[in-house]
Amino acid sequence: MKNDTNAPIYWTQLQLQEWNLHLAATSNGLCYVGSPNKPFGELADWAAAKFSGRPLVRDDDSLKPYAGGLAEYLQGKSRGFTLPVDLTGTAFQLDVWKALRNIPYGQTKSYSDIAHEIQKPAAVRAVGAAIGANPVLIAVPCHRVIGKNGALTGYRGGMDMKTKLLELECGAVPAAAGSLRRV
Incomplete structure (x- = not known):
């Protein structure tokens, strides 16, 4: 699937016990998991640098599978992450x-x-x-x-x-x- 240069980057916040993480995904998969307890600005700055011009849109429902997968891992119920990731780099x-x-x-x-x-x-x-x-x-x-x-x-x-x-x-x-x- 090709990235649409105008498509939004969807994000949510995972709060679980001491974990408080911002997550973001494109239509192709998880593209960001932030540092714990960092403000939304860390995600916003990263998205502006990597996906210039694409809006950040909060969508808790769309990101439930990613948040759920990470929650299962953090609770020791899962040993891996099988959902797609969308990595952009050299x-x-x-x-x-x-x-x-x-x-x-x-x-x-x-x-x-x-x-x-x-x-x-x-x-x-x-x-x-x-x-x-x-x-x-x-x-x-x-x-x-x-x-x-x-x-x-x-x-x-x-x-x-x-x-x-x-x-x-x-x-x-x-x-x-x-x-x-x-x-």
Whole structure:
């Protein structure tokens, strides 16, 4: 399905326990999951930069499947996200995000692991930048990427969110290399 350059970007807000996330979708799939407890402005700024001229329209009903899928994951009832995503980025970013979606639930990889997987072993920093630009937190599980030494590293959603997501998947706070299952 081709994106209509005038079609709205639909959004909703998922509020579940301590989670408060803005979600957005195009007619092709989920295109944005925001950082927790951030104002609507974060979504509005992102949409203006990525989908210039397309209006943001709140549509809780249309986004129920996405909100429901994320809620099931956050409640530990689901181990993955099967609904469509609509990712817009460079070819390199899309390769990185595809590699992220291949990291199994409860497992982690390092930035260099991802660089090798996309056959760009010298591009570890660029991989980090692409991961930082991931617009669809959780559904494109960039929280599963850790430092080569096992340390937790930066995360657009904040380190608290990354820790909570890894705790959910692994059952314990990752403290060092070896506390998480690496693939």
